[in-house]
Amino acid sequence: MIRPVIPLVTAALLFGLGAYGVLRRRNAVLVLMSVELMLNAVNLVLVTGDTMRERVTGQVFALFVIVIAAAEVGVGLALVLRLFRLRQDINIDQVALDDEPRTGPPFAAPALADARSGAAAGAPTLDGEQA
């Protein structure tokens, strides 16, 4: 016999820690790590529910959540790297969404909006010259 309350309480505490980390941390990578903690707590609840009901649906959903977490962390890290390339900093307190990027060597990269308007105005891109 096992008591399912033990993994459930573990999951609740992990979820609380993840929520704390998301709100407390300033570094974008650390925020992503805290999100992973919260997702894992949810997985633990799903698997424990399976044990209580002798089914596998919770495990299937845990697998789905793991896949979604992998996709989320991939896109999230791409966003973090993009942010770092634009601003040389991943402090999420200092992201002003309507701000001009701080460009400077060696990572001088234009903002998305600049590239779009440049292409629309017929800026000499490589493809444009070939055309």
Added chain:
Amino acid sequence: MTLQDVLLSVVGLVAVAGGVAVVTTKQLVRAGLWLVVALGAVAVEFLLLGAEFAAWVQVLIYVGAVVVLLLFAVMLTRAPIGRSSDLDRPALPATLVGAASGLGLAALFVGVFGQFQVPAPAVGTAERIGDSVFGAWVLPFEVLSILLLAALVGAIVLSRPAAPAPQDASADAVAQGSSR
């Protein structure tokens, strides 16, 4: 308290301790390594709960792939080795929300399932999960594969270096559309 209860409690304590270290450490790389401890402990809990397949998927994808990706991000964003001073916001709102959700949920679980006992699960094989995934849940499974593909393409588009020529994916599309 049976042996499995004791094991679940000990592994749960390890997981929570790892989680505490993740959200409190001052060193970025160590946060990633403590995350390995927490996620590995959760994988051991899966094993103890009879979810063997989920446990190994957890080890492969979380500990293997996600943590490596996070450590790559720490490296690529030139995080300082050693202690960082400006990692944290003021503690009060985060502590309030975290403690309220964590302890509140824990109290709820204790209240509902406090004396509840279930027979120890047999170790589940991948066969039953495979039956379920490719039987009842095959449509969500396929949708999920499309989601993964979309996330992959999105990550590539977002992280393409735009350094020499000021163009991104949409600029490419516009230029190619005008040349045809």
